[in-house]
Amino acid sequence: xxxxxxxxxxxxxxxxxxxxxxxxxxxxxxxxxxxxxxxxxxxxxxxxxxxxxxxxxxxxxxxxxxxxxxxxxxxxxxxxxxxxxxxxxxxxxxxxxxxxxxxxxxxxxxxxxxxxxxxxxxxxxxxxxxxxxxxxxxxxxxxxxxxxxxxxxxxxxxxxxxxxxxxxxxxxxxxxxxxxxxxxxxxxxxxxxxxxxxxxxxxxxxxxxxxxxxxxxxxxxxxxxxxxxxxxxxxxxxxxxxxxxxxxxxxxxxxxxxxxxxxxxxxxxxxxxxxxxxxxxxxxxxxxxxxxxxxxxxxxxxxxxxxxxxxxxxxxxxxxxxxxxxxxxxxxxxxxxxxxxxxxxxxxxxxxxxxxxxxxxxxxxxxxxxxxxxxxxxxxxxxxxxxxxxxxxxxxxxxxxxxx
Amino acid sequence: xxxxxxxxxxxxxxxxxxxxxxxxxxxxxxxxxxxxxxxxxxxxxxxxxxxxxxxxxxxxxxxxxxxxxxxxxxxxxxxxxxxxxxxxxxxxxxxxxxxxxxxxxxxxxxxxxxxxxxxxxxxxxxxxxxxxxxxxxxxxxxxxxxxxxxxxxxxxxxxxxxxxxxxxxxxxxxxxxxxxxxxxxxxxxxxxxxxxxxxxxxxxxxxxxxxxxxxxxxxxxxxxxxxxxxxxxxxxxxxxxxxxxxxxxxxxxxxxxxxx
Numbered sequence: 001x002x003x004x005x006x007x008x009x010x011x012x013x014x015x016x017x018x019x020x021x022x023x024x025x026x027x028x029x030x031x032x033x034x035x036x037x038x039x040x041x042x043x044x045x046x047x048x049x050x051x052x053x054x055x056x057x058x059x060x061x062x063x064x065x066x067x068x069x070x071x072x073x074x075x076x077x078x079x080x081x082x083x084x085x086x087x088x089x090x091x092x093x094x095x096x097x098x099x100x101x102x103x104x105x106x107x108x109x110x111x112x113x114x115x116x117x118x119x120x121x122x123x124x125x126x127x128x129x130x131x132x133x134x135x136x137x138x139x140x141x142x143x144x145x146x147x148x149x150x151x152x153x154x155x156x157x158x159x160x161x162x163x164x165x166x167x168x169x170x171x172x173x174x175x176x177x178x179x180x181x182x183x184x185x186x187x188x189x190x191x192x193x194x195x196x197x198x199x200x201x202x203x204x205x206x207x208x209x210x211x212x213x214x215x216x217x218x219x220x221x222x223x224x225x226x227x228x229x230x231x232x233x234x235x236x237x238x239x240x241x242x243x244x245x246x247x248x249x250x251x252x253x254x255x256x257x258x259x260x261x262x263x264x265x266x267x268x269x270x271x272x273x274x275x276x277x278x279x280x281x282x283x284x285x286x287x288x289x290x291x292x293x294x295x296x297x298x299x300x301x302x303x304x305x306x307x308x309x310x311x312x313x314x315x316x317x318x319x320x321x322x323x324x325x326x327x328x329x330x331x332x333x334x335x336x337x338x339x340x341x342x343x344x345x346x347x348x349x350x351x352x353x354x355x356x357x358x359x360x361x362x363x364x365x366x367x368x369x370x371x372x373x374x375x376x377x378x379x380x381x382x383x384x385x386x387x388x389x390x391x392x393x394x395x396x397x398x399x400x401x402x403x404x
Numbered sequence: 405x406x407x408x409x410x411x412x413x414x415x416x417x418x419x420x421x422x423x424x425x426x427x428x429x430x431x432x433x434x435x436x437x438x439x440x441x442x443x444x445x446x447x448x449x450x451x452x453x454x455x456x457x458x459x460x461x462x463x464x465x466x467x468x469x470x471x472x473x474x475x476x477x478x479x480x481x482x483x484x485x486x487x488x489x490x491x492x493x494x495x496x497x498x499x500x501x502x503x504x505x506x507x508x509x510x511x512x513x514x515x516x517x518x519x520x521x522x523x524x525x526x527x528x529x530x531x532x533x534x535x536x537x538x539x540x541x542x543x544x545x546x547x548x549x550x551x552x553x554x555x556x557x558x559x560x561x562x563x564x565x566x567x568x569x570x571x572x573x574x575x576x577x578x579x580x581x582x583x584x585x586x587x588x589x590x591x592x593x594x595x596x597x598x599x600x601x602x603x604x605x606x607x608x609x610x611x612x613x614x615x616x617x618x619x620x621x622x623x624x625x626x627x628x629x630x631x632x633x634x635x636x637x638x639x640x641x642x643x644x645x646x647x648x649x650x651x652x653x654x655x656x657x658x659x660x661x662x663x664x
Contacts, residue, residue, distance in 0.1 A: 046578040046605065071629075073583045090578050100574035276619050276626070278591035279566060283573030294562045299434040299549070301557050310574055315566040316616040330619065365569075365581045365591055365626055 015209035015216070017227040017235075020195075022083070022204040024222045025057035028165075031221045032126040037163055040096050041128035042089065047075055049089045051096070054128070061086065068173040068247075068358065071367030080199040084129050087173030088357045092286035093134055096125050097162065098141060102154040104293075106305040122157030128165045130191065132184035133176075133355040135166050137286035139190050143349050144289050154308065163214065166191035167206075170238040174247030175358030177371055181250055183355040185242040187211075193218060196235040207235040248358060250342075251375045255352070259343030262377040263335070271373055272330035274366050279312040281360035281368070282337065287353050288312070313337050338373060408457035408556065411443035413477050415463025415470050416497055416525060420542035421488035422446045422462050427545055435549075438556055454480030458555055461534075464490040464497060464525045471522070471531055478532035483555060486528045487548065489541040489644040493613050496541075498525040498647035525647070536561065539594050539612040541644035547596050564595050565616035568608050571599035580607050587630040589640060592618035592650060609643060614650035624657040 020028075032039050042049045043059045049066060052059075060083040067074045068087060078085050107116045130138070138159075145155040169178070169185035178184030187194040192215035195206040207227055210216035282288040292311035297304045311318055313336045319326035327333050345353035354370065361369045412422055426447060428435065442452035459481035465471050478484055486492050494501070500508070501524045509516040528534055538551055547563055554561035564570070568590035572579060580586040580602050588607030590599070594615045601608050627637045641655035 047583045048578040050576070050578065071582055072585075073579075075583075090573075090583070091576065095576065272619075274622055274625075276567070276591040276622050277617050278569040278615075280569045280573065280579070280591075283570065292564075295559070296550070296562060297553060297557050297559070299431060299438050299553050299556070310570070312566070312570065315564070315570070317565060328617075330617065363579055363582050365579070365588075366622055 015211065017207050017209045017232055018219065018224040019227045019231055020206050020208050020219075020222050020224045022081075022206070024206075024224065025060070025083075027222050028128075028218070029054070029057050031218055032128075032163065035126075035163075035218075037124050037126035039126045039128055040093075042084070042086065044075065048073060049075060049086045051089065051091045051093065060084075060129075065171070066173065068175045068362045069367070070175065070361050070369050071364055073362050080201075081204055082171075082197055082199045084167040084195075084197050085171050085199075087169075087171070087176050088131065088134070088359050088362070090284060090359075090363055092284065092357070092359065093127050093130060093138055094141065094286050094289075096127070097138065097158045098145060098152070098155045098289060100310045102308045104153065104306045104308050106303070109302040109304075119153040119157065122154060122161060124161035124163075125158065126163040126165065128167075130164055130166045131169055131178075131357070132166060132187040133169075133178040133181075133357040134286055135164065135187055135190040136178075136183040136355045137357065138164070140287040140349065140351060140353060140355070141289060143351070144287075152308075163218075164191045164193075166194040166211075168194060168196045168235075168239045169242050170197065172242050172246045173358060173362075175361040175369075176246045176356065177248035177250055177358060178356035179243040179246050179249070180252070181352060181354055181356035185246075186239045191215070196239060198231070198235055198238065205231075207232060246356075248356075248361070248369070248371045250354070250356065250371050251378050253374075253378050255374065256343040256346050258374065258378055258381060259339040261381055262339075265377055265380055267373070267376050267380050268331035268335050270376070271334045271368065274368055275330050275334050276366060277314045277330050277333055278365065279314040280363050280365065281370075282312040282314060283310060284359040284363040285341075286355065286357055286359065287341075290318070292318075313340070334368075334373075338370060341370070342374060407438060407440045409442040409452065409455075410439040410552075411454070411456040411459045411477075411481065412441075412446070413443070413459060413461045413463075414445070415461065415474065415491065415528070416466040417463030417488065417490045417495065419446060419462070421491075421540075421548075422460075424487075424542050424545050424548055425460070428549055431549055435552065439552075456481050458483045458485065458552070461486045461491050461528050462488055464494045464527060465531055466497060466500075466522055466525045467520060468522060474528060474531050483535045484528075484532070485536045485538060485551060485555075486534050487538045487543045489539065489611065489613060490525075491528045492537045492539055493645045494525045494527050494647035496644050496646065499642060500525055501647050502642070527647070538563070539596055541611040544596050544598070546598075566595055567591050567615045568593045568595050568597070568599050568602070568612070571595045571597070572602050575599050575603060577602045580605060581626065581630065585630055587627050587632050587636075587640065589623070591615075591626065592620060592623045592654070610640070610651065611644050613645035613648045618650040620650050620654040620657055623654060 039054045041054045043052050044061045049061050062081045062083050065078040066086045145152040166187040191211045290311045291308045294307040341353040505523045551561045581588045586607045589610035590608035593610045594612040596612045638655040641651045
């Protein structure tokens with residue numbers, strides 16, 4: 001079995017970067033397919049750069065870029081042939097590792113027995129073009145869905161079989177803020193192979209380095225040349241420059257504490273007046289993992305299935321219990337989402353739930369901007385509470401799932 | 405045990421929702437094996453006497469006679485499920501609720517005296533207790549089967565009340581609002597169709613009525629941002645679910661700025 005980039009897999013190589021030409025990408029596809037992987041990567045469809053199962057390198061979005069703003073996304077022609085010259089699109093890798101609908105088990109009843117089948121074998125994906133922010137997001141999902149007491153069979157099966165090819169970011173979008181979240185634009189770990197794309201006229205190439213033994217073995221199969229210092233420096237400079245070209249930044253405050261102290265902020269009314277509670281932000285977020293359980297039966301009543309379906313803290317039924325729903329207002333639902341994402345996630349999973357990819361900003365139809373909302377909360381934070389808190393963060397009550 | 409009996413009733417409607425039941429071609433035999441179809445005039449002239457275990461009710465109440473008839477259907481039905489926008493919110497014919505029916509009658513019909521109608525088109529729930537409301541214009545085939553299947557085994561149907569946006573994202577549709585600047589009612593509309601129109605690069609028309617917690621004010625702003633005039637917004641809100649409170653509010657948001 002090929003080893004993916006899961007934590008726990010020993011990284012053996014001290015990666016010497018090499019240079020592969022763009023004409024090595026078909027060989028990359030061939031090698032991955034020969035190893036049994038289905039390649040998933042970016043391609044142009046319906047006016048967006050989407051993630052899709054790809055048959056060949058020819059389907060990559062050569063020469064396409066994107067313009068993003070809050071609530072707005074447009075593809076545009078680039079002046080070069082870059083394949084990865086675009087920021088995050090409408091999907092994330094979660095769509096493949098933690099699919100929108102997944103059958104957890106099925107059961108059949110006969111006269112004398114009930115037969116139960118599990119989730120079954122999962123597809124093995126090679127994820128091509130994973131941005132450093134998204135590499136971090138996969139790490140967050142690992143912690144939530146694989147490393148807890150009850151591992152998610154579908155996610156873990158897909159994740160264990162996955163091969164991750166990161167492509168470092170050299171051209172962030174107007175809605176990107178991974179640098180301020182400490183999640184990019186450079187890839188530090190969590191990949192099998194990392195590429196940095198360089199395009200100078202006809203000279204279209206990638207600086208490549210492996211992150212795992214499997215990555216090194218794959219790289220060895222590709223036509224390559226050693227990376228000269230000038231090329232390596234050029235790639236590093238491009239990534240370094242990207243860090244300064246982020247269109248957004250998260251305010252530099254103690255976010256968990258800000259969220260705790262903003263529980264009664266007047267700003268929730270302001271957000272709720274704009275928020276459609278449509279759930280788009282959670283669907284496109286690469287770390288939002290919540291699901292609902294659907295038990296279904298067929299007309300005979302002898303066949304039953306349990307499905308895991310993406311759900312969202314923006315749906316009313318998400319907090320439905322006997323006696324009604326807990327978070328009835330739009331205020332409480334937006335507060336829950338951002339407080340978990342930027343605040344209580346730390347307590348629960350040991351990191352931020354936000355990696356700065358900017359998808360929630362772009363794909364919110366009304367352009368609600370998590371960085372601006374956090375800044376507004378910071379500006380409105382009552383100083384007296386700040387002082388009184390004395391550096392202590394949330395107690396359970398202050399985390400606030402209670403409807404006001 | 406005798407098979408449970410199923411009855412299908414028509415009120416003011418186009419028959420499209422009943423037709424959806426007949427469209428369940430692959431499952432129809434299995435369904436016929438599980439229930440006794442006791443009253444379904446679109447499918448069979450055979451009519452069995454009530455009471456009925458499950459009644460599916462299509463259409464809205466637009467006449468005094470129908471207002472009486474739905475009471476008898478309710479009395480004869482153990483479980484009553486409304487199917488479709490007409491039965492659930494009054495349908496497109498509820499446009500009359502915002503106009504003068506007498507004027508229509510005098511202008512449209514050669515013999516206005518033949519027409520006996522109420523001034524309003526109202527949903528079934530305005531007249532009798534309803535056990536479950538299935539949305540859509542028409543209802544979705546899979547959802548209809550899901551409701552019937554759930555009733556047969558006594559479980560809650562899996563019919564989410566969140567926005568169409570959930571379905572777009574789950575299906576992998578590219579958002580027509582964000583990527584194309586199209587007008588779309590998806591954010592305020594109840595899921596159930598599987599995001600059919602956005603899957604074909606069209607904005608949502610709101611066939612399934614309002615989602616569980618819609619924000620009509622924010623939706624009006626969104627539609628304006630896509631270039632719609634207030635008249636356009638009012639027209640968009642006044643279709644299959646014109647009388648649903650959210651869509652009434654959406655149309656009023658759009659007209660608030662106007663002098664009339």
